[in-house]
Amino acid sequence: MTVSTKFLSGLFAGIAAFGVATTALAVTISGAGATFPFPIYAKWANSYRSASGNALNYQSIGSGGGIAQIRAKTVTFGATDMPLTVAELTRYGLVQFPTVIGGDVPIVNIPGITAGQLVLDGPTLANIFLGKIGKWNDPAIKRLNPTVSLPDMAIAVVHRSDGSGTTFIFADYLSKVSPEWKERVGASTAVDWPTGIGAKGNEGVAGNVRQTRGAIGYVEYVYATQNKLAHTKMLNAAGKTIEPSLASFAAAANGAAWDASQGFASIITNQASPEAWPMAGATFILVYKQPTDPAMTAEALKFFQWAYKNGDQAAQDMHFVPLPDAVTQKIEASWTQVQGWKAN
């Protein structure tokens, strides 16, 4: 009896020592949420692991899931494409900051129309998605594209069937340019679509647009480039015709306030800058001010600090826009409100 007790306690001590030893060596940071930044988080995590030995376990379960998981405290950080409001952040005791910027691109499938050939403006896009413009040769579209020959073809609207930050950016832009859209539909990660067919995920929308003649949809920029879909140009708030590109997304980001007291919840659609693409948006991270495991949260923040410093090239390679240095400095300064974070 005594022998076995001794043996067991020795075993436990050994396990405990082993556990302590491994934590000191390397940790696995856990996070969950938005699917849109998943490729760049995975890429950063891979490089960070070689640099620091610390691993990241990120589950891309969606923004809604990310918010639910951080509230349930099952993960160290949550990730969301739609920023929480200051009231929500205060209520849950969370700190919010952006990581990268991306943009939405309208994509079309019209026989004879190539990528970047068609130009749309906000009100026309809103009327198409409201179901008020039903044919591609509608005068409103013709007026914007006097040199393009548009077919007498029904417009098939394709939208997301799942909630998504992509939808939030799109619907938020339409709310800003169309009073009727704001009144009837509004902006959120999921909305009550007046017309069209729903498809799951960016790949679902891309697939349906490719399958359906006369279709128009919206996807993350990276999906439009990867799938070689015919994107449209947009007339922006300054009245200039703009191509979607990392430069025009960055121009949208530069015009924003990025106010730490607002949880950096800058919504950068329909920016005034003449170089800005009108449908850009940031993706956000959520951590607790008073985490249950401050050391682990500090490790998570260290990961993002590393990514701000070393991850810009990787982000651009994957068609994400890194944040300007002035913004990342403000973000790192805001982390002092997180218990356990020591700026270095």
Added chain:
Amino acid sequence: MVAGPLSLDAPPQFSSAIIRRAHRRDWMFHRVTQASALAVLAIFLGIMWSLLSGAWPAMAAFGFGFLWTESWNPVREVFGAAAPIYGTLVTSAIAMAIAVPVGIGIAIFLTELCPRQLRRPIGVAVELLAGIPSIIYGIWGLFILAPFLQQNVQPWAIDAFAGIPVLEDLFAGPPYGIGIFTAGLILAIMTLPFICAITRDVFETVPPVLKEAAYGLGATTWEVLWKVVLPYARGGVVGGIMLALGRTLGETMAVTFVIGNAHRISESLFAPGTTISAAIANEFTEALGDLYVSSLIELGLILFFVTFCVLAAAQYMLYRLEQRAGGARA
């Protein structure tokens, strides 16, 4: 095991010990099987409880109006189940309208009319259809069937029915290719093997002597089928249809690929719609806000009841059929 009960020198108390042990084993076996059965009941009640408690906020907010409200507005948090319920029932009805006659037809051909060499290859092909995962049907539906319908079938149907009341509304444009009708068609293809395989098995149980007697009396093949084979196999056929109906009501992946996922009730069968299971699968992970999640859980609860009611109605129909048949025989 060591001393069998048949050994001659075994004293009487020894065999009673064996009997006691056997009794104990029986008792244990009884308890284990009983516990398994009760576990099913407990799981059922647990699911009911979690569905009810999860759906409670939505039930409190919308009441019974949830059932006939068409709006599904996550921005204003106004939710109603009318469109998904409608889509679930209509796609299942289309699937049954196609799969039941075709499935029974294939079964009749295989058991009564088919040349012996063809019987196995066709039978195996039908059974293989049942083994294809639903996501494959979904992908095939989206990439092959939907563009085909959009370019060939739907424009033709819209033109052909234009001007005919009712039909003109049921088959109205624009042709998206995907929608309620395509979902029903995919479901029909998916459930066809269930109906066909079960019906064929049941037809094969019809005693040859009955058929031979009917043929001997001068009945045609048609008469033998309608008056001998089908009445004899009625119960099994309805059973196969019920199984297929259960699959169509709950089918998720294949439907969500081709139905269009729009929370609207349209007169046209070519218009996009949604079903209960497709709505849950699409929206659950990204639902923001307690009322949104709760409304999706209430949809699950409704699917539970819809399935239960449809299957109960089918059971009742079967019972009535059997009663009538029994009465006619007596």
